[in-house]
Amino acid sequence: MIAVIGCGNVNRRDDGAGPKVVRALRVGRLRRKRSGVRLLDAGTDGVAVVLAARGCRTVIIVDACQSGSEPGAILEMPGSELQPIYRPSLNLHDFRWDHALHAGRSLYGDFPEDVVVLLIEAADVDFGLELSPQVAEAVETVTARIEELIAERATGMMAAP
Numbered sequence: 001m002i003a004v005i006g007c008g009n010v011n012r013r014d015d016g017a018g019p020k021v022v023r024a025l026r027v028g029r030l031r032r033k034r035s036g037v038r039l040l041d042a043g044t045d046g047v048a049v050v051l052a053a054r055g056c057r058t059v060i061i062v063d064a065c066q067s068g069s070e071p072g073a074i075l076e077m078p079g080s081e082l083q084p085i086y087r088p089s090l091n092l093h094d095f096r097w098d099h100a101l102h103a104g105r106s107l108y109g110d111f112p113e114d115v116v117v118l119l120i121e122a123a124d125v126d127f128g129l130e131l132s133p134q135v136a137e138a139v140e141t142v143t144a145r146i147e148e149l150i151a152e153r154a155t156g157m158m159a160a161p
Contacts, residue, residue, distance in 0.1 A: 001036055001037075001038055001055065001056045001057060001058075002036060002037045002038070002056060002057065002058045002059075002060070002150055002153055002154070003037075003038040003039075003040065003052050003053055003056045003058070003059045003060070003112075004021075004022060004025060004037065004038070004039050004040070004059075004060045004062070004146055004150070005018075005022075005040045005042050005048075005049055005052055005053070005059065005060070005061050005062070005097065006018030006019040006020070006021050006022035006023075006039075006040070006041050006042065006062045006063075007019075007042050007043070007044065007049070007061060007062065007063040007096070007097045008043070008044070008063055008064050009043065009044055010043075010129065011127060011128075011129065012125045012126070012127060012128075013122075013124045013125055013126055013127070013128040013129070013130060013131060013132065014064050014071075014120070014122035014123055014124050014125055014131055014132055014135040015064045015122060015125045016064075016129070016131065017062065017063070017064040017120045017122070017131065017135050017138070017139055017142075018041075018042075018061075018062040018063045018064065018120075019041040019043065020131060020139050021062045021118075021139055021142050021143050021146065022039050022040065022041045022062070023041070024139060024140070024143040025039055025143060025146060025147070026039055028143065028147075036154060037150060038052060038056065040052045042097065044096070046095035046096045046097055046099055046100040046103075047095065047100070049061070049097040049100035049101075049104075050100045050103055050104045050107070050108075053100070053101075053104055053111060053112055053115075054104060054108050054110060054111060055110050056112045057112055057114060057153070058112055058114040058115070058116070058149075058153045059079065059112045059114070059115045059116070060115075060116045060117075060118065060146055060149055060150075061079065061097050061115065061116070061117045061118070062117075062118045062119075062120070062142060062146070063097065063117075063118075063119055063120075064119070064120050064121075064122040064125070064135070065119040065120065065121055065122065066121070066122050066125070067119075067121060069121040070121060070134075071121055071122065071123030071124075071132060071134040071135065072120065072121060072123070072132075072134030072135050072137055072138040073120075073121040073138070074118060074119070074120055074121075074138055074141060074142060074145075075117075075118070075119040075120075075121070076116065076117070076118050076119075076145070077116075077117050077119075078115060078116065078117070079101050079115025079116065079117050080115065081117075101115060114153070116149060118142050118145065118146070120135055120138045120139065120142060121135075121138075122135060123135060
């Protein structure tokens with residue numbers, strides 16, 4: 001099983017890039033061949049990420065970021081580089097997907113090792129529903145990239161004993 005998890009707040013313009021990618025995958029080519037693929041709009045719920053990833057072979061996470069890069073820039077990296085130890089607080093919103101990766105590995109033996117994270121540099125995270133033009137274009141690029149990643153891994157899963 002491959003899980004594609006979009007994270008972010010759709011009410012904060014570009015922060016909704018992850019959920020928009022999941023929506024695009026649901027209505028695009030992936031809609032017709034979803035066998036073995038789980039799509040989830042996790043919003044800002046880190047616990048949902050842990051639960052959706054558990055038992056999967058591969059997890060692909062998409063989120064917006066603010067790293068100082070050009071708006072719409074896409075960063076792709078292995079999840080192993082982005083799993084800080086969770087420091088508990090009194091706010092569940094502080095338990096994000098990156099913390100979920102660490103927690104999932106700590107709690108479950110069947111947590112995936114193959115984790116790919118795609119981050120899209122946000123231009124505007126103010127209140128609103130529309131993506132900025134740069135991020136909207138990046139959403140299309142990331143959607144196509146995820147389709148490629150799924151095809152690569154699905155071929156590998158079929159070949160595995």
